[in-house]
Amino acid sequence: MSRGDARDRLVQAAIDLIWTSSYGAVSVDAICERAQVRKGSFYHFFASKDDLVVTALDTHWGTRRPVLDEIFSASRPPLQRLQRYFAHISERQGEVREQYGRVLGCFHHAVGSECVQKPTAVAAKAQELSLALRRYLETALRDAQGEGALPPGDPVAAAKSLFAFVTGALTQARVHDDLELLRQLPQTAWLALGMAGPPQRST
Amino acid sequence: MSRGDARDRLVQAAIDLIWTSSYGAVSVDAICERAQVRKGSFYHFFASKDDLVVTALDTHWGTRRPVLDEIFSASRPPLQRLQRYFAHISERQGEVREQYGRVLGCFHHAVGSECVQKPTAVAAKAQELSLALRRYLETALRDAQGEGALPPGDPVAAAKSLFAFVTGALTQARVHDDLELLRQLPQTAWLALGMAGPPQRST
DNA sequence: GTTGTAGATGACTGTTTAGTCAAGTTCGAG
DNA sequence: CTCGAACTTGACTAAACAGTCATCTACAAC
Numbered sequence: 001m002s003r004g005d006a007r008d009r010l011v012q013a014a015i016d017l018i019w020t021s022s023y024g025a026v027s028v029d030a031i032c033e034r035a036q037v038r039k040g041s042f043y044h045f046f047a048s049k050d051d052l053v054v055t056a057l058d059t060h061w062g063t064r065r066p067v068l069d070e071i072f073s074a075s076r077p078p079l080q081r082l083q084r085y086f087a088h089i090s091e092r093q094g095e096v097r098e099q100y101g102r103v104l105g106c107f108h109h110a111v112g113s114e115c116v117q118k119p120t121a122v123a124a125k126a127q128e129l130s131l132a133l134r135r136y137l138e139t140a141l142r143d144a145q146g147e148g149a150l151p152p153g154d155p156v157a158a159a160k161s162l163f164a165f166v167t168g169a170l171t172q173a174r175v176h177d178d179l180e181l182l183r184q185l186p187q188t189a190w191l192a193l194g195m196a197g198p199p200q201r202s203t
Numbered sequence: 204m205s206r207g208d209a210r211d212r213l214v215q216a217a218i219d220l221i222w223t224s225s226y227g228a229v230s231v232d233a234i235c236e237r238a239q240v241r242k243g244s245f246y247h248f249f250a251s252k253d254d255l256v257v258t259a260l261d262t263h264w265g266t267r268r269p270v271l272d273e274i275f276s277a278s279r280p281p282l283q284r285l286q287r288y289f290a291h292i293s294e295r296q297g298e299v300r301e302q303y304g305r306v307l308g309c310f311h312h313a314v315g316s317e318c319v320q321k322p323t324a325v326a327a328k329a330q331e332l333s334l335a336l337r338r339y340l341e342t343a344l345r346d347a348q349g350e351g352a353l354p355p356g357d358p359v360a361a362a363k364s365l366f367a368f369v370t371g372a373l374t375q376a377r378v379h380d381d382l383e384l385l386r387q388l389p390q391t392a393w394l395a396l397g398m399a400g401p402p403q404r405s406t
Numbered sequence: 407g408t409t410g411t412a413g414a415t416g417a418c419t420g421t422t423t424a425g426t427c428a429a430g431t432t433c434g435a436g
Numbered sequence: 437c438t439c440g441a442a443c444t445t446g447a448c449t450a451a452a453c454a455g456t457c458a459t460c461t462a463c464a465a466c
């Protein structure tokens with residue numbers, strides 16, 4: 001086992017275990033066992049369980065961010081960004097289901113809604129990532145309004161509504177291990193913006 | 204302390220503690236301390252922690268059900284039922300915030316999304332109640348389509364979308380302790396059904 | 407007033423938890 | 437070869453955990 005390998009395995013084990021069950025149900029021992037790392041090494045790399053979980057949230061976000069950056073690229077028409085994002089969600093969750101055997105929804109959202117109440121570092125990180133994701137929507141909506149592709153209005157409020165719908169759909173998909181709602185997202189999500197359907201291609 | 208009082212206090216303590224934090228973060232000892240009941244009495248009334256939580260879910264549902272029955276009364280026009288329900292959500296969460304000092308969203312939904320993965324009695328009960336709630340929406344939508352107040356379509360799929368939006372909004376409201384999104388619900392929820400706005404009063 | 411029963415009590419068990427630590431190993435730089 | 441730093445190890449602690457139990461109390465039925 002090469003240098004730094006154990007650390008990575010711990011982070012990945014934390015992501016796998018917490019995503020497939022929950023923050024509260026996963027112990028340090030369970031993470032260590034899955035990562036094949038001894039307890040002492042765990043605390044060599046991380047100050048606490050929460051420290052690892054924060055790192056896990058950041059690491060996971062690090063894998064999603066470039067994908068989102070591409071989808072929400074400013075070089076793309078704003079409504080097309082959203083359209084691609086909605087399509088991406090069900091594709092992505094299909095991959096997750098293949099990898100983990102189950103639809104899991106959004107990692108940091110699941111952690112976040114479990115840990116909201118006591119303001120720990122974990123809760124703060126989860127909220128930070130949640131907000132970062134919402135801002136992608138916000139920017140796309142603002143741009144869409146700017147070029148008249150969407151009727152004027154408060155883009156922050158619209159992004160909140162749309163985000164609520166998306167996260168709600170992801171959570172339902174997780175609870176019922178059902179991709180159906182997500183597959184409909186490219187059609188139905190536009191309704192939450194007051195549009196009858198997806199925008200027409202302007203080729 | 205009169206007969207059965209301790210049992211009720213245990214159930215209420217479980218609701219309070221779990222709703223304000225999470226299932227995994229609340230211990231039997233914490234519930235006992237809050238209810239001012241000794242450990243032995245706990246296991247006199249309940250076979251296990253999970254047994255109490257199932258009872259707590261049922262008890263809480265028992266307080267919401269008559270309210271929902273009234274709102275979704277068949278003697279009311281179906282779109283008016285939905286309109287009242289959307290209004291009720293933000294009113295109710297306003298009450299919750301006053302009582303608990305924080306917006307908490309939906310009790311059984313929070314428990315359910317935390318416990319989905321391992322099929323326990325708690326997870327089963329939470330899913331049962333979640334489905335029961337969704338059926339109120341389903342019936343109203345079917346009735347609305349039946350009398351032509353809503354364009355024809357699959358009422359089950361429409362109820363799923365609407366339910367995703369409502370639960371998403373409730374979860375966001377919980378995470379950010381923010382009633383704003385819920386206050387907008389009576390306006391925005393109709394969009395998820397493909398309608399421009401709330402139905403007109405037919406007096 | 408004896409007895410049955412529902413409830414209350416606190417001390418108990420065994421397990422799991424997060425986190426610690428001293429003593430090891432590995433390995434590259436000087 | 438030597439040294440130090442990065443890393444590993446397994447045994448350890450103290451607290452928290454769910455759940456048990458014999459014993460006590462209150463009270464209602466007879």
